[in-house]
Amino acid sequence: MHALSPTDSAFLWMETRSQPMHVAGLNIFTPPHGSGPEFVHQLLAEWSQHVKAVAPFNLRPVLRMGLWHWEEDKEFELDYHLRHLALPQPGRIRELLAMVSRLHANLLDRNRPLWEIHVIEGLPGGRFAVYNKMHHALIDGVTGARMAANSMSDNPSELKAPLWALPFKHHPTAQRKTAAPGLLEQLASLAKAGKEILPGVGSGLWDIVRSAYAEGATALPFQAPPTPFNVEISGSRRFASQSYSLSRFKRIGEATGATVNDVTLAICAGALREYLLVQNKLPKKPLIAMVPVSLHGETSAGGNQVSLLLASLATDVADPLKRLQRIVESTTEAKNRLTKMPRLQKMAHGITSIAPLGAGIVTGTAEKHPLFNLVISNVPGARETLYLNGARLDEVYPVSIPTHYLALNITISGYADNLGFGYIACRRSVPALQRMLDYTHNAIEELEAALGLEEPKPKARKAARKTVRKKAP
Incomplete structure (x- = not known):
């Protein structure tokens, strides 16, 4: 056990x-x-x-x-x-x-x-x-x-x-059992963990306290505006997905000095902005995304090894390049803070900073005062073509978790030269989810046009149009 x-x-x-x-x-x-x-x-x-x-x-x-x-x-x-x-x-x-x-x-x-x-x-x-x-x-x-x-x-x-x-050796239940540590070793381990965890708890609490008056690029809890995504959800789901060429994201990043992850957030922001504009529900304040940060590279431990950062999506900015610049400023500030923390401090910081979410869900205050508006996650995948007993893997799409007052979740998974976008939402709370595929396509083209990047080759262009029409009902 x-x-x-x-x-x-x-x-x-x-x-x-x-x-x-x-x-x-x-x-x-x-x-x-x-x-x-x-x-x-x-x-x-x-x-x-x-x-x-x-x-x-x-x-x-x-x-x-x-x-x-x-x-x-x-x-x-x-x-x-x-x-x-x-x-x-x-x-x-x-x-x-x-x-x-x-x-x-x-x-x-x-x-x-x-x-x-x-x-x-x-x-x-x-x-x-x-x-x-x-x-x-x-x-x-x-x-x-x-x-x-x-x-x-x-x-x-x-x-x-x-x-x-x-x-699978990286899961904790599959690790080889070793002799139980002695009392002194256990106490030393607890002391070391506490030395890292307590500062993380403190910094997470400080983020909550200072959110009311912080300015600049920093995205903090409770700065997010109410949106149609921050409502209580039902058990029904709707899923929409689409793949896009990773090379297009890299070209945008190279032209702007942004990372692929930042470009991905900017494209999600553009799609969300258009979705809310069409519904006449775009708030004046920018949407805030919670972005999970994997810590598996810092430990051999299994289980959930994750922290998080909050990023402004700058959905209040109409210009796509200025929107991307704001996003880069926000994520850079957040990543610089996390980089200085040990692993356990990062985990404690992330958990503490979103701890009020539970109380907000129970009381219903998360609808008018959301900590953040949605989750956007980027999961790395295999770069080489994979096969399942000879069958070629063509497309990979993640399907994640909507929750109460976070009715929409966007997860992106890399595979070979593609990024697979998976949109999962409460069917009732987020109507016409399939339109997000068109809006995502539009957001990519909007950035490319603003940068004057060359159009994709006709063959690739034709394939992209063909796949964009593959939507959920």
Whole structure:
């Protein structure tokens, strides 16, 4: 039995029927050349031979003495977790995103290990999709992307065991057990942790206190204006996704001195601005985004290793280049502060600075006084082309978590030379979510036009227009 960290446990405590706490990935594949329509059935038949799961896929959550623990499921049933689905005709991306929207709205069963894998066939040209769904208490976005990549290969001839049968050494439940530390060692470890955590708590509290009078590029809690996204949500979901060439983002960054992450935020800001303008609900103050910051590069520990920063999206600025400049100023200031902190201090700072969100959700004050307006996350992915038992991975889309008073979540995942945008929202609170795909496309072209960048080659341009029309219903 393995105890969950406080951060991981929080995702179990926060979960309700209207607020599922699982994340997912939608991967779209092309079968190997020459394979027939039976490829998906053969893949599932091979996977079905792996009836035993390794940690963390064989673990279910149990509550002991008020604390959550992982416990091995002695009655593990693969048939429950591995599911085979087919799209209704005509089997377009539209039907796929509608199916993912419904699947993502369903809670995971806590009596079983908290994951499901849905293999979905019926896309044109024999293509198929795999929707991997896991609880956020089990993994964060970076870990999930690493696990998915670990189950594939850059060699189309290589056959690998499925995700649940592959050991993943970076998860805490898969770490080799060592002798328990002595009392003095434990006390020294606690003292060291406290030395880092307490300053993080202090700086997080100070951000809350000074938010009322801080000026300049700094984005702080409670500076966000009320928006249609900051409302109580239902349990229904709508998902929209689209891939864009990473090279376009790099060219914009090179021309402006911005990072790809900053360009991504600026494009999201442009899309959000147009969405709210169309609805005549654009606030005068700029929207504030919470941006998770992965700390996996600073530790070998598993579980959720994340801090956060708040960034102004400058949605009150009409000029796209000035908007990008404001965003760069905001993120640079936030990153400079985080860089100076040790890992545990970063985590404590992030958790403390958004701690009032819980009280705001319970009391309903988060609608008129939001800490921030939405979450925008960027998850790194594999740079090389990957294959699943010979099937080429074409597109990767993350599917994240909307919550009460944060009805829209945007997560971007890199893969090869593409960035996959995944928009997930409460179906009732955020109407016409599919229009965000058009607005994202417009925001990219707006920046390119403002910079005088050359138009993409005709062939690439044609492909981009073709994919932009693939929307959720």
